[in-house]
Amino acid sequence: MANSRYIAIEGPIGVGKTSLARRLAAELDGELVLEEAESNPFLQRFYEDPRGAALPAQLFFLFQRSRQLEQLAQADMFSEVRIADFLLAKDRLFAEITLDRDELALYGKIHDTLEIRPPAPDLVVYLQAPVDTLLFRIAQRGINYEQAISRRYLERLTDAYSQFFHQYNESPLLIVNAATIDPVNNEHHFQMLLEEIDGARSGRQFFNPLVSAFA
Numbered sequence: 001m002a003n004s005r006y007i008a009i010e011g012p013i014g015v016g017k018t019s020l021a022r023r024l025a026a027e028l029d030g031e032l033v034l035e036e037a038e039s040n041p042f043l044q045r046f047y048e049d050p051r052g053a054a055l056p057a058q059l060f061f062l063f064q065r066s067r068q069l070e071q072l073a074q075a076d077m078f079s080e081v082r083i084a085d086f087l088l089a090k091d092r093l094f095a096e097i098t099l100d101r102d103e104l105a106l107y108g109k110i111h112d113t114l115e116i117r118p119p120a121p122d123l124v125v126y127l128q129a130p131v132d133t134l135l136f137r138i139a140q141r142g143i144n145y146e147q148a149i150s151r152r153y154l155e156r157l158t159d160a161y162s163q164f165f166h167q168y169n170e171s172p173l174l175i176v177n178a179a180t181i182d183p184v185n186n187e188h189h190f191q192m193l194l195e196e197i198d199g200a201r202s203g204r205q206f207f208n209p210l211v212s213a214f215a
Helices: 017-028 043-048 050-074 088-098 101-114 131-141 144-148 151-167 187-199
Strands: 006-010 031-033 082-084 123-128 173-177 204-207
Touching: 006 017, 017 031, 017 082, 017 123, 017 187, 043 050, 043 144, 050 088, 050 101, 088 101, 088 151, 123 151, 131 144, 131 151, 173 187, 187 204
Parallel strands: 006 082, 006 123, 031 082, 123 173, 173 204
Antiparallel strands: none
């Protein structure tokens, strides 16, 4: 943990990355850098009409995330711990799922024009969970427009995340099976995960706890 001043939490929607980022930031007295999905005016339209709203939703997130990480890069990275609930490097993952060929080409040109150089995290924590678990958690948290998310979309998203992180080597990576733990509401689970984060070093490591989410 002493060498992890910038930690990024990643994973598909419903896996609990923002909640975990909040708890980690509180535990470590760190600065929280959130994706702020609720500020994207196109997101609800995207879930209701994926084809019609995919490009503006994607571009809004691109501009928002690049601005946040540009500010992060200009800050003193050694002054405090920073916890983010997104990784800009995976932004194209969503673009490739949601955009058609011409839109993806336009997105790529805009992305290249921005010349984004985000700081590399000292550690990336990738939360994994099956689609059924994601659907349950999305339903449980009850955000209206998220209820339109289809199983097919989540299947494509989780597959894309798996492929992305299979090739990812820009930062140390901790891959967590988040299906059976609740590190946000369960103190024992949180301390288990915190110990894994504290011990994470170079390369990739796996945390597959054999516990019940209610233990």
